[in-house]
Amino acid sequence: MARASSKRSKIINSLIAWTLGLIIFFPILWIIILSFKTEGDAIRSPIAVVISNWTFDNYFVVQDRSDYFKHFYNSVFIALGSTFLGILIAVPASWSMAFVPSKRTRGILLWMLSTKMLPAVGVLYPIYILFIALGILDSRIGLVVVLMLMNLPIIVWMLYTYFREIPEEILEASRMDGAGLREEILFVLAPMALPGIASTVLLNIILAWNEAFWTLNLTAAKAAPLTAFIASYSSPEGLFYAKLSAASVMAIAPILIMGWFSQKQLVRGLTFGAVK
Amino acid sequence: MSLKNILKAATAISVLTVSAAAADNLVIATVNNGDMIRMQGLTDDFTAKTGHTVEWVTLEENVLRQRVTTDITTKGGAFDIMTIGMYETPIWGSNGWLVPLDDLSAEYNVGDILPAMSGGLSHDGTLYAAPFYGESSMIMYRTDLMKAAGLEMPAAPSWSFIAKAARHMTDRDKGINGICLRGKAGWGEGGAFITAMSNSFGARWFDEDWNAQFDTREWSDTLNFFVNMMTDSGPAGYATNGFNENLSLFQQGKCGMWIDATVAASFVTNPKDSTVADKVSFALAPDNGMGVRSNWLWAWALAVPAGTQKEAAAKQFIEWATSNSYIELVAANEGWANVPPGARTSLYENPNYTSVPFAKMTLDSILSADPNNSTVDPSPYVGIQFAAIPEFAGIATEVSQEFSAVYAGQQSIADALAKAQAITNDAMEAAGYR
Numbered sequence: 152m153a154r155a156s157s158k159r160s161k162i163i164n165s166l167i168a169w170t171l172g173l174i175i176f177f178p179i180l181w182i183i184i185l186s187f188k189t190e191g192d193a194i195r196s197p198i199a200v201v202i203s204n205w206t207f208d209n210y211f212v213v214q215d216r217s218d219y220f221k222h223f224y225n226s227v228f229i230a231l232g233s234t235f236l237g238i239l240i241a242v243p244a245s246w247s248m249a250f251v252p253s254k255r256t257r258g259i260l261l262w263m264l265s266t267k268m269l270p271a272v273g274v275l276y277p278i279y280i281l282f283i284a285l286g287i288l289d290s291r292i293g294l295v296v297v298l299m300l301m302n303l304p305i306i307v308w309m310l311y312t313y314f315r316e317i318p319e320e321i322l323e324a325s326r327m328d329g330a331g332l333r334e335e336i337l338f339v340l341a342p343m344a345l346p347g348i349a350s351t352v353l354l355n356i357i358l359a360w361n362e363a364f365w366t367l368n369l370t371a372a373k374a375a376p377l378t379a380f381i382a383s384y385s386s387p388e389g390l391f392y393a394k395l396s397a398a399s400v401m402a403i404a405p406i407l408i409m410g411w412f413s414q415k416q417l418v419r420g421l422t423f424g425a426v427k
Numbered sequence: 428m429s430l431k432n433i434l435k436a437a438t439a440i441s442v443l444t445v446s447a448a449a450a451d452n453l454v455i456a457t458v459n460n461g462d463m464i465r466m467q468g469l470t471d472d473f474t475a476k477t478g479h480t481v482e483w484v485t486l487e488e489n490v491l492r493q494r495v496t497t498d499i500t501t502k503g504g505a506f507d508i509m510t511i512g513m514y515e516t517p518i519w520g521s522n523g524w525l526v527p528l529d530d531l532s533a534e535y536n537v538g539d540i541l542p543a544m545s546g547g548l549s550h551d552g553t554l555y556a557a558p559f560y561g562e563s564s565m566i567m568y569r570t571d572l573m574k575a576a577g578l579e580m581p582a583a584p585s586w587s588f589i590a591k592a593a594r595h596m597t598d599r600d601k602g603i604n605g606i607c608l609r610g611k612a613g614w615g616e617g618g619a620f621i622t623a624m625s626n627s628f629g630a631r632w633f634d635e636d637w638n639a640q641f642d643t644r645e646w647s648d649t650l651n652f653f654v655n656m657m658t659d660s661g662p663a664g665y666a667t668n669g670f671n672e673n674l675s676l677f678q679q680g681k682c683g684m685w686i687d688a689t690v691a692a693s694f695v696t697n698p699k700d701s702t703v704a705d706k707v708s709f710a711l712a713p714d715n716g717m718g719v720r721s722n723w724l725w726a727w728a729l730a731v732p733a734g735t736q737k738e739a740a741a742k743q744f745i746e747w748a749t750s751n752s753y754i755e756l757v758a759a760n761e762g763w764a765n766v767p768p769g770a771r772t773s774l775y776e777n778p779n780y781t782s783v784p785f786a787k788m789t790l791d792s793i794l795s796a797d798p799n800n801s802t803v804d805p806s807p808y809v810g811i812q813f814a815a816i817p818e819f820a821g822i823a824t825e826v827s828q829e830f831s832a833v834y835a836g837q838q839s840i841a842d843a844l845a846k847a848q849a850i851t852n853d854a855m856e857a858a859g860y861r
Contacts, residue, residue, distance in 0.1 A: 191700040194675040216464065217485075275497060283503050367490060368497060371505040372454045372482035383485035386459040387616070388670050388688065390678075390700070 179403070185396035186210070193393040209397035217380055219401055225291060226376035226405075229366070230359040232295035233302065234352055240299075241306040242348075246336055248307070249314035250322060260311065263304040271301075271364045282369060289371040297369065298359045305358070306351055313347025314340065349416045353409075360406045377402040450478035451740040456495050457510040458488050458727060461693075462560050462767045466748055469756055473747045479740045488615070499524045499732050507737045508744060511556060513547040513726050513798070514813050514820070520555035526731040526738055528554045528745065535746045539771050544726050547798050547809075556728035557749040560690070561769025563792035564623065564722045566710040567677065567695055568684040569703060572596045572603065576683075583711040586627065586652060586721075589684065593660035596683030605660030607682035608653070610834040611669035614820050617834075618827030619723060619812035620686075625649040627714045627721035631802040632814050632851070637860040639851035641826075641844045650840045654833060666834035678702060686712055688725070689792055692785035693764060709788040711795060717803050723812035724796035726770070769793050822854045 184200065185193045192203040213219070248256045278297065279288070287293035317340065325339040341348065363378040370379055381402050384395040410417065457463045463485070470481045484506065486494060495509045499519065511519070519525050531537055537545070537554065544558040566584065573580055576595035581588065593605030609620040622632070630645035640646065657665050660683075662676060670687060674694060677685045678701040685691070698704040712722035729748060731741040747753060751773060757766045763779045768789055774780050775790045801811040808814035813823065829843040829850070855861050 189699075191678075195679065216467070276501065279497055279501050279503065283501060288503055289505055367486070368494060371456070371484050375484070379484075379486075382487055382490055383459055385487035385490075386671075387488050388458075388690065389460050389694070390671055390674055391459065 179407075182396045182399050185393055186400045188393050190390055190393045193396070194390055209393045210401070213384070213394055213397045213401065217383060217398070219380065222375060222377045222380040222402075223405070225370075225374055226360055226378075226402075228291050229294045229298060229374075229376055230356045232291070233298035233359045234355040236295060236299045237303050237306045237355055238348070238352060241303060241310050241351075242336060242341070245307050245310035245314050246340060248311050249317075250319055260308065263307060267301075267304050275368060278365075279369070288369060289373045289375075291374045294366060294369060294374055294376075297365050298362055301362070301365065302355050302358050306355055309351045309354070310344070310347065313344045313351075316347075317343050346416065346419050349413075350419065353413050353417050357406060357410065450480070451507075451737045452480045452482060453507045453737060453740055453744055454482050454484060454505065455508040455510070455729075455744070456484045456486065456491060456498075456506045458491055459485050460690075460727075461765075462690075463510065463727070465757060465761060465765065466559070466753075466767075469753075469760065472756060473744060476747070477740070477743055479743065481744065489613075495732075502732075502734045504732075504734055504736070506732060507735045507741045509730050509732055510559070510727055511730050512728065513724065514810065514815060516548045516556045516728060516730065517550040517809065517815050518817055519730070520550035520553065524733055525555040526733055526735070526742075528557055528731070528742070531557075531742065531746055535750055539751070539773050541770060541772055541793060543724055543793055543796060543798070544728075544770055547724060548726060548728050556726075556730035557745045558726040558728045558770040559749055560767035561724070561726040561793060562689045563724055563769070563789065563796050564620075564687055564712050565689050565692075565788055565792045566684055566686050566712060567692060567707055568592075568710065569596070569680075569682070569706050570708045571706045572683045580708065580710050583720075584713050586713045586715050589686075589713045590652070590656045590659075593656060593684060597660045602681055603683060604662040604676070604681060605683045606656065607662055607668065607673040607676050607685045608657060608665065609669055609673065609687065610657070610665040610831055611667055611672075612824070612828040612831040613669070614813065614823035614827060616669040616827070617831055618823045621649065621653065621827070621830055622823070623712070623723040623812045624653065624721045626719045626801050626803070626811065627712075627717065628652070629715070629717050629719075629803040631804055631806045632819075633806055633808060633855075635805055635807050637807060637855050639848050639855065641848040641851065646844055646847075647840065650830065650833065650844065654840065657834065666831045686721075689769065689785065689789040692789065696764075696784060709785055711788070711792060719801065719803050720795055722792050722796050724793065724798055725812070816860075818854055818858045818860075822851050825850050 186209055187205045187207070188200060188203055189206060189208070192200060195203065248260065282288040282293055285293075321343070322335055322339060325335050330339065361378070363382070366376050366378045367382060370376070381395070381398050384391055384398040467483050467485070474480055491510065492515070495506065495511065497503070498505045499509070516525070520527075540558060541561060544561045545554055548554060548556045548558060566580070566589070568580055573592065573596065576592060578592050578595060580592070589606065595605070597603060597605035609617045611617045625631075625646060628645050628649040630643060630649050631640050634640055662668065662681065668676075670691070673682065673685050673687060674691060676682045677695055680703045685695075692709060695701050695707050696704050712720050714720045729745045731738060731745070735741055749770065751771060754766045754771070754774060758779065764783050766774065766780065768774070768786070775786065780786050796811055798809050798811050808816060813819050826847040829838070829846045832838045833840055833843045852861065
């Protein structure tokens with residue numbers, strides 16, 4: 152009796168989970184479907200869209216019109232560059248906050264997080280002028296720095312949370328065995344916090360990949376990443392839904408594939424320390 | 428090698444070096460629409476003729492506005508040519524942000540640009556942007572539905588006729604709406620339509636002392652007429668419909684009439700995308716017998732930001748892209764129906780083009796729009812669906828949000844007009860106009 156009830160609740164839970172999953176995924180699925188339709192078919196009723204002919208034309212047109220691989224390379228460079236630089240700064244910062252806290256640590260952490268509450272457009276002009284003065288407007292290096300700074304509070308907070316879960320006694324033991332600060336962080340702390348660092352890296356890559364305000368406003372022809380690639384197919388005067396969908400699929404495919412393969416690490420890292 | 432041959436080789440190398448050094452790479456910011464995309468595909472012709480190469484930055488209209496505004500106000504120099512509209516050009520020209528286009532070549536023939544266009548793209552008589560294409564607004568209607576309704580569309584109809592025809596053409600059971608119009612918030616979306624419509628009802632945004640005029644009977648008449656007509660004959664949820672939503676409805680045969688940009692004529696008559704391509708005809712935008720029609724005037728134009736290091740090459744590109752020879756190039760590659768319309772007088776004298784079904788009505792619509800005399804009573808601003816002052820975009824976006832809330836049934840017309848009055852007067856006072 153109890154086994155039957157447990158089986159039923161398992162089926163119900165699975166059904167609910169699948170339904171929710173499909174609802175969440177549906178917009179992406181619809182974009183994928185539209186990307187294989189003509190512009191004329193893309194605006195028809197949903198059933199007519201599904202049963203109409205399929206075509207690869209939009210992908211050819213998009214690749215012909217825009218240099219996908221140039222934008223893709225810029226996205227990879229900016230996402231990986233900003234993540235690498237962010238981790239390089241955040242690991243020692245989080246170490247000091249987690250293991251050598253001062254009475255102001257909590258305040259500093261909250262202040263860092265509060266910078267995320269500032270609307271980006273509020274600092275657009277100062278940053279734009281700074282970029283002009285430094286000669287890094289429309290450059291990948293400039294975007295790496297800006298996106299690193301934008302995501303740094305989140306990286307520090309995540310790493311700080313993971314580091315706090317690691318017993319300080321282990322680090323003390325390594326110090327007693329003669330490890331210096333560099334060895335302590337690289338060979339003792341980092342391996343233990345690897346799941347946390349991995350999920351922070353993955354999340355930061357996703358955030359940097361999807362960032363659309365700075366990447367649109369600080370680039371022109373040279374450093375424009377895939378966000379600009381998508382934006383070039385949006386139009387308030389003309390129906391280009393099928394091409395826009397094809398461009399969107401091409402832009403999200405790499406991060407979707409990366410997310411699919413790393414979902415285990417991502418979930419593990421994000422829930423690390425959440426349940427004790 | 429003889430001395431003569433050595434000299435020849437040296438000269439050839441020098442010429443090649445000089446021309447390579449003189450060749451520039453131009454970065455052009457532009458909008459995503461059919462005509463601009465077509466131009467990108469034909470850029471090789473420009474490169475072959477001049478040696479200059481071109482890189483395109485294509486953005487959605489509103490993103491482009493924000494992007495180029497940031498760049499030009501900070502003298503960022505990210506772009507050598509910018510695609511801007513009739514709203515920005517006189518303001519930016521007066522601020523000294525644009526290079527005057529007063530030295531274009533004789534072959535270019537500036538005098539051939541339609542006067543309405545060159546007037547709207549000038550400040551103090553100096554041209555600051557060259558029109559790539561121009562547009563007005565007009566009625567696009569279904570001839571079969573009009574015939575079935577037992578009515579005949581006049582060439583220049585009144586609003587009362589349009590409301591009557593819309594009621595007769597509406598067939599809710601078949602999903603046909605008598606009329607589809609923009610209700611979406613945004614100064615360039617529903618805001619542009621209702622402002623142009625209000626002109627024909629005798630309304631205006633400001634009196635001659637820059638006082639807001641939303642507390643007048645004319646504005647109340649405009650909104651009441653619009654809301655009643657759309658409630659009777661418009662599609663459900665029209666408060667969120669813009670150009671694209673109405674285009675989609677019309678192409679699927681769900682609208683009897685659609686009043687919108689003349690550039691839409693080539694879309695609705697294209698059998699590849701439109702299910703009603705062979706059942707469409709055109710008429711002038713309606714009026715109310717007050718001497719002003721409800722059509723707007725707009726142009727996408729190419730301008731050179733002040734401070735670019737490549738001014739000469741940029742001007743060369745503008746001459747190429749907005750010339751008669753470019754129109755002929757497009758016609759040869761894509762047909763006459765796809766040439767950029769509304770910019771040059773000679774296009775409408777070309778028999779190849781006058782046979783295009785919407786050519787005459789487009790020209791008539793453009794010619795009937797006068798940005799300098801857009802209102803029945805005198806007003807202090809230039810522009811038809813906008814007032815060419817820097818503050819307008821922000822104010823009109825807020826005001827159009829209030830109007831859209833009326834269309835969505837969230838507030839009354841009186842409340843929306845009272846809020847519009849307060850928003851506008853506050854902003855104009857803060858900006859020092861009042």
